[in-house]
Amino acid sequence: MAAASTASRPRASKAESFVDNKRKEDIRSANINAGRAVADAVRTSLGPKGMDKMISTASGEVIITNDGATILNKMDVLQPAAKMMVELSKSQDSAAGDGTTTVVVLAGALLRVCQSLLASGIHPTVISDALHKSCAKSVDILTAMAVPVELTDRDSLVKSASTSLNSKVVSQYSTLLAPLAVDAVLSVIDPEKPEIVDLRDIKIVKKLGGTVDDTHTVNGLVFDKKVSHAAGGPTRMENAKIAVIQFQISPPKTDIEQSIVVSDYTQMDRILKEERNYILGMIKKIKATGCNVLLIQKSILRDAVTDLSLHYLAKAKIMVIKDVERDEIEFVTKTLNCLPIANIEHFRAEKLGHADLVEEASLGDGKILKITGIKDMGRTTSVLVRGSNQLVLDEAERSLHDALCVVRCLVSKRFLIAGGGAPEIELSRQLGAWAKVLHGMEGFCVKSFAEALEVIPYTLAENAGLNPIAIVTELRNKHAQGEINSGINVRKGQITNILEENVVQPLLVSTSAITLATECVRMILKIDDIVTVR
């Protein structure tokens, strides 16, 4: 049906040979409206007093979140321009990790001013160029405002992490989570490459039960897995020698199809006995190296372990953790400082990892496995996140991820900037002044851009239940007097020097929000037609 309707459309347009500019205007305003609608949807979740959204997905799952990227991701929009807004927030997520709501709100505000600029007859490309110029200028201004930070200055790092956490559900735990995030990131920095942090070196394990208060880093490794209890094997092991194996302790299976022909019962018995011997042989080899903890990779081809092998392993006092995912192997081996073993023949003592204690701990109704006191531990960290229900738990994980990203930003670009709307107001002021020295349409567009930036403090105040107009005008006034670090203190409901209040964020978050938002708006502006294609 869809194909039939689209096929008829180009044919209809062929009948008219004159250029219809009305349609182009319509498309553009439709795109802008769609983009703004998306921005409006997440606007209320901006800032420390921002509200959360409840999303019920098509599969019936319910998500409560304050994270812009997550909200947009689950919104499932269809309109192409709206889709671009979703992409925008995704790229902010990957570039900076935080500010995913800010970037969309900013883009929405820019679209709004573009709409009025277009209505006054300015050509879209002129607006687009002016946007680009203002954006480059903004980055300069922001960089000039920023305060350098050292990685040794743990307090500042914690402050910026807690600014990010303050807008989340878990804000009351920010005193716990912020230092945790900072320590986690600092611990995985490789001294050889101090600029780069790979967040994959930080493993976040979620476990239902307890409260967010119980979240802690584990100096070692945590698995959300049970130790195999099948045959009463050990669940606690001191002085553990750990092997990560990628083969299976089960009866042999060949790749080629095979069948064993049994003709009578004695043969059956013999086969069973051989199977036992085979497994026993493997376990003996394992035991011979002194290994007492086995981490077994999940296998899709056959059972990783059978009841029989578990039984023998238990007898040999070897602890078994099965179904470790293949993608986890790299992290595990890196942490344990051991090598994965893919064949029983290669099972040698030097490939094992050592740890003081491997134990199964029960948490709530579930159990987790902790490996602590690892010898020569790699540069990895595990964080165990707890929460009283699945929703809180998921949100806590997302918030923690944002906080980690914030710290990572600071590691790669070591500058801090004030939060609480201070940079946006300052930008708006300086750009406004700059606009006056520009000539022609450009100056006009830059002025509008400057005005659009005020949306951030405005929304912050609005979401906090303050009078946005009063607050923003006062803020402008303060900045005009040269107090460039004045911002909205949402907790006190007034304007204070925001740096003193310890509300700081990484420079990278602000600059990338502005550049990404302008890039996206410029793209939307330049579109004059939506063509349906195969």
Add this chain to the structure above:
Amino acid sequence: MPIDKIFKDDASEEKGERARMASFIGAMAVADLVKSTLGPKGMDKILQSTGRGHSVTVTNDGATILKSLHIDNPAAKVLVDISKVQDDEVGDGTTSVVVLAGELLREAEKLVTSKIHPMTIIAGYRMAAECAREALLKRVIDNKENAEKFRSDLMKIAMTTLCSKILSQDKEHFAEMAVDAVFRLKGSTNLEAIQIIKKPGGSLRDSFLDEGFILDKKIGIGQPKRIENAKILVANTAMDTDKVKIYGARVRVDSMTKVAEIEGAEKEKMKDKVKKILGHGINCFVNRQLIYNFPEELFADAGVLAIEHADFEGIERLGLVTGGEIASTFDNPESVKLGHCKLIEEIMIGEDKLIHFSGVAMGQACSIVLRGASHHVLDEAERSLHDALCVLSQTVNDSRVLLGGGWPEMVMAKEVDELARKTAGKKSHAIEAFSRALVAIPTTIADNAGLDSAELVAQLRAEHHNEGCNAGIDVISGAVGDMEERGIYEAFKVKQAVLLSATEAAEMILRVDEIITCAPRRREDRM
């Protein structure tokens, strides 16, 4: 007696005037569709797919737009084809060619209504096209001898190409990148050696050119992350057990030990294979297929860097740039050509780890890493950069350049006008029409920029009355300006291709006087 039916049911036939009109209108509609993307202030289009996922593409590239259209008008299809050919041949000017063909047909339509025979029009068009080409040839600039000047020509061409695209704001940055990349090629037009990698995040300005080759894959666990003086074996082979590829092949055994023996044998075979591979004296092994845990461990033990599941394009290019051959059997180490490079290391771009091969055997190779806000931006940036690279590599071979900004069209139009005055007979109308069609290009550029096209084109025409004038439309300042001063250059090859293929396409469509639509093939109703 009328003939009942020659065709099948559902087949239709349009004749004479009707057929001509149908093809004119179809072609013009297509031209009008892409018209608004022409020039530095051209607009973009959203291409919304009706397929699964409703994926969205934002583009300014004429070829990309036309390629993805649903079209059932035969004449419109001809235009789509010429744009495709233009894309393959020279890479740029894909919109111009369609717009020019559309204008030629629009003019032809007027002539046909005033009762001029299509063949006369064609003859006139041919003469005009030839004359226009001559006019261009007279005015080309060739700086082949002067290397420094030639480079600056290339920079200008790249910037002109890029300024109509999404990269316009960072055009210097990207022009620099494109020119560097093309110079590395040393005259070959093999764009395969330039690899474009797209990584979301960052902004367009963070894009960079890197010598060497980047593979978007991970290094196996426990293997060295950095190798100097690497000897690389590129392979496409299954690294699990070799299987008999006969359906239903199976072994029958009568005891567990024997099963274990078979399994052992299979392992042994794998080990043999790895041993053979190691026998090549390599320290890096790149396979297109998966390397399973067991061989991976063996490679790790031998201190060899093994990369699994590299995509097909990836390994072909890797083979090309490192000078190695893709191997699939390993019995004769001496006959396999290994690839070489100075350094292999893991680098991080954005959030992802990639493998970087530097100091590769084929010096021409380089990678361009594009960064941008979203996939849409990146895809469009890639298309734009590809256009620029195509044009540049063509220009390196054919170093003749022209000024841009509607200048070539005006030069051609002037010459063609003069020809029309000299030509006797009905043909002169067609030649005049051709000149009008040429002027339509600067008109469209001005229109798209929201400028007063009638005024500007009239000014331009007056300027061009002087011999050796360099005037063109400067869209940025919105006035007629000297193109040489502004540094707006285009490749001669592109303009020539635009001119000739547009004329040919127009001619082809003009010749049509009957459209026969065959009955659609009957399909089983699948709904």
